[in-house]
Amino acid sequence: MILIAxxxxxxxxxxxxxxxxxxPCRVFESVDTIEPLGVGINVLPHAIRELTELGLQxxxxxxxVPTAELAYYTRHGQRIWSEPRGLAAGYHWPQFSIHRGTLxxxxxxxxxxxxxxxxxxxxxxxxxxxxxxxxxxxxFIHRRTGxxxxxxxxxLLIAADGIHSAARxxxxxxxxxxxxxxxxxxxGVTTAAPFLTGRSMIMAGHEFQKFVAYPITPNxxxxxxxxxxxxxxxxAWRREDWNRPGQLNDFLPQFADWRFDWLDxxxxxxxxxxxxxxxxxxxxxxxxxxxxxxxxxxxxxxxMYPIGSNGASQGILDARVLAREIQTHGATETALQAYxxxxxxxxxxxxxANRGNGPEQVMQLVEQRAPDGFTRIEDVLTxxxxxxxxxxxxxxxxxxKDALNARQPIVTVR
Numbered sequence: 001m002i003l004i005a006x007x008x009x010x011x012x013x014x015x016x017x018x019x020x021x022x023x024p025c026r027v028f029e030s031v032d033t034i035e036p037l038g039v040g041i042n043v044l045p046h047a048i049r050e051l052t053e054l055g056l057q058x059x060x061x062x063x064x065v066p067t068a069e070l071a072y073y074t075r076h077g078q079r080i081w082s083e084p085r086g087l088a089a090g091y092h093w094p095q096f097s098i099h100r101g102t103l104x105x106x107x108x109x110x111x112x113x114x115x116x117x118x119x120x121x122x123x124x125x126x127x128x129x130x131x132x133x134x135x136x137x138x139x140f141i142h143r144r145t146g147x148x149x150x151x152x153x154x155x156l157l158i159a160a161d162g163i164h165s166a167a168r169x170x171x172x173x174x175x176x177x178x179x180x181x182x183x184x185x186x187x188g189v190t191t192a193a194p195f196l197t198g199r200s201m202i203m204a205g206h207e208f209q210k211f212v213a214y215p216i217t218p219n220x221x222x223x224x225x226x227x228x229x230x231x232x233x234x235x236a237w238r239r240e241d242w243n244r245p246g247q248l249n250d251f252l253p254q255f256a257d258w259r260f261d262w263l264d265x266x267x268x269x270x271x272x273x274x275x276x277x278x279x280x281x282x283x284x285x286x287x288x289x290x291x292x293x294x295x296x297x298x299x300x301x302x303x304m305y306p307i308g309s310n311g312a313s314q315g316i317l318d319a320r321v322l323a324r325e326i327q328t329h330g331a332t333e334t335a336l337q338a339y340x341x342x343x344x345x346x347x348x349x350x351x352x353a354n355r356g357n358g359p360e361q362v363m364q365l366v367e368q369r370a371p372d373g374f375t376r377i378e379d380v381l382t383x384x385x386x387x388x389x390x391x392x393x394x395x396x397x398x399x400x401k402d403a404l405n406a407r408q409p410i411v412t413v414r
Contacts, residue, residue, distance in 0.1 A: 001026060002331055003138050003154040005126040005167060007034050009100070010298025010315030011160035012107035016054050017323035019115050020413060023331065026118075026152065027111065030125040030143045030161070034108055036101025039187045039276070040216040040224025042067065042201065042309035043098065045091040046399040047316040052093060053409060059106050064098035065215045068199035072363050075205045076373045077260030080366050081386045085201070092405050097201065097214045097224070099189075100312070124149050126166045129157055129294060136293045155331035157294045158322065160315070163283065165300035171291055178281035178303060181355070183230040185306070186246040188275035194220035195263045202263070206367035207357055209254060211265050225268055226306075227251050228280070246277035280305050282355070285348035290336040297322065302347035307358040310350055310397055317398065318343050320410040327411065349396050359393040362386060 002018055004011050007029030018025045043051070043060075051057060071082035086095035111119055125143035129136050136157050140149035159167030163178055194215060196202065201214035205228075212226040229251055248269065258265035269275070283303045289296040298315030322339045329335035357364060362381065370380045377386075394400045 001154040002156045002158060002326075003028065003136070003152055004158045004160055005138070006030075006160035006162060006165075006298070006300070007108070007120055007122075008160065008162060008298065008315075009104055009107060009312045010319055011158075012104065012111050013050070013054070013316045014158055014160060014297060014319040014322060015111050015115060015119065016056075016107065017319045017411060018326065019111075020054060020411065021323055021327045023323075023326060025115070026154075027120045028124040028126065028138070028140060028152065029120060029122045032123045034104070034120070034122065036099070036105050038100030038104075039189055040097060040214065041100045041103065041312050042214070043096045043103070043316070044309055044313045044397070044399050045086055045093040045095050045401075046404050047313035048086075048096055049093045049404065050316050050320045050410065053411065054110070056106060056110060057093075059110075060096055060098065060103065061094070063102050063106070063217070064096040065199050065218060065220065066094040067097050067201050067214065068197045070201045071196070071203070072360070073202060073204035073260075074363070074366055074370075074373065075209065075258065077204065077258070077262070078373055078377075080362060080377055080381070081390075083390060089401060090405075091399075091401055095309075097199075097216050099216050099222075099224070102216075103312070121152075126159065126161055128166075128170060131292055155293065156326075156336065158297050159294065159300050160297040160319075161300050163281070163299045163303040165296065167294060168286075168296055168300050171294075171296075172286065175283070178283055180279045180281050181230075181305070183228055183280035184251075185278045185280055186227045186251050186269075186275050187278065188225055188246075188269065188272035189216070190223045190225060190268050190272045191221055192223050192268055192271060195223075203360060203363065204258070204260075204265075205363060207360075207364040210360075210363070211255060211258060213263065213265075213268065223268060225272070227255060227269060229254060244277055246275040248275070250277070282351055285351050286344070289340045289344055290333070293333060293336070295322075295336040295340060301344070302351055304347070304351045305354040305358075307354040307360055308350070308393055308397060310354070313397075313399075314347055314350065317410075318347075324411050327414075346398060353393060353396050359390050362389050 002025040124140035198220035210228040325335040325338040
């Protein structure tokens with residue numbers, strides 16, 4: 001039995017992957033009821049490949065948008081650059097835009113159907129663990145009341161318990177809170193007419209003020225949006241919390257004139273039923289994830305800025321590589337070490353690339369060179385700058401098209 005702390009996207013994918021290779025596991029989740037929280041996310045082709053190999057692509061496709069293009073615009077609404085995405089770009093797997101909660105519920109249903117209803121234990125917040133002669137004993141409490149819960153024993157403990165990971169805090173007690181870069185994200189979902197292709201993901205603005213939008217339902221009329229402003233790093237703000245309502249007065253006036261012929265930004269913002277505020281935070285890459293029979297996975301291991309659509313995708317890849325190594329080495333410390341040796345350096349590069357603004361740096365370059373707009377983008381950026389930024393990031397993040405299409409599956413079911 002392998003113990004998994006955390007029932008988010010990464011933890012549930014880990015459970016499904018272990019079940020696929022015949023390894024029993026159980027998921028322990030802090031909240032009493034797992035509910036579809038959050039807003040939209042993008043899941044990149046390399047992660048959709050893994051979910052497809054878990055037999056989930058049809059279920060996801062029924063509730064998602066196969067992203068057709070990614071396009072960058074200035075704050076004046078001028079197109080800087082665009083590229084096809086997913087199947088339209090020649091990948092063998094799509095890129096999907098979907099509500100984060102919808103994806104989590106698809107994974108949750110699959111875990112309950114395949115592993116059984118008792119495979120997920122709610123109301124169990126990880127408190128600590130002890131190593132035993134045969135494995136590990138994990139201890140839990142009820143997060144709200146502090147009431148002790150029954151301990152659980154297993155061969156390994158996989159901590160997929162998010163950016164505020166209890167396991168990470170125990171392993172690195174002096175680390176402190178996540179690191180804020182001065183940016184605040186206001187995120188919402190609006191019902192509106194489709195824009196551009198109806199399957200477009202757009203980013204407009206620059207490093208210090210940005211608007212992102214993409215549809216997350218198949219008919220293209222449910223628009224996920226993110227309005228971002230960057231403040232001085234010593235600006236006082238509130239601790240990150242996905243459930244905190246945002247106030248339109250904090251950001252809408254700065255987007256009041258962003259009315260483009262292809263999208264009315266202030267109208268989209270004002271039409272949202274709710275919006276949430278969240279500071280852009282990450283954590284420094286760690287020197288180690290694994291200690292004995294415990295390791296970190298997903299945001300607990302490598303929380304990163306939401307740049308390049310990589311957070312959930314990298315957690316899914318973690319789960320698959322971990323399953324492969326456990327299939328090869330058994331539920332052992334050797335398996336955890338092999339998993340870490342591949343995934344820790346790869347994700348550290350993405351964390352650092354995202355701190356450098358990732359592929360979105362082209363928007364900042366245009367703002368610096370042509371703040372009042374341009375007649376021809378070629379007079380502002382060279383083709384090599386446009387194409388090189390995107391291609392370089394794909395290689396760092398592991399979704400270079402040719403490499404992904406050519407490589408063997410991570411997990412081979414025997």
